[in-house]
Amino acid sequence: MEDKQVNDKKYRERVYEVVRQIPVGRVMTYGQIAAILGAGYTPRTVGFVMHGADTKETPWQRVINSQGACSTGRMTVPVNLQQQILEAEGVVFDAKGRCDLMIYQWSPEGFEEKDDEQPSLFW
């Protein structure tokens, strides 16, 4: 009997796994991660899951929204602490607190932004 839950890994664990792949000085968006994980994952839930991430194990700071800005301003944290950390990693933000995703957004292996290539295969 298959019972249920084929995945022992928690729903959250999968998100963290992807986030840990992000190199220093690079970022990913909530929506991008949700898309990679597939059905059952949405930008909303990814963000919710990231909320409980371990700062020691998971570079939560490298996950930002599609606007290229940090959404942590409303959290309990002082201010754009996330932005400050990313800047320390080499990411440049403009006066509006947004960085250029065209430059800093990172994708797993085989997900280059080629015009001729179609990223059917994910990592």
Next chain:
DNA sequence: AACTTGACGAGGG
């Protein structure tokens, strides 16, 4: 068990 909230995203005005 049901309702509400939340570190989002795309579309429309």
Next chain:
DNA sequence: CCCCTCGCCAAGT
């Protein structure tokens, strides 16, 4: 370019 609305799904109360 900025603001508002709807959709989305897990977790907390």
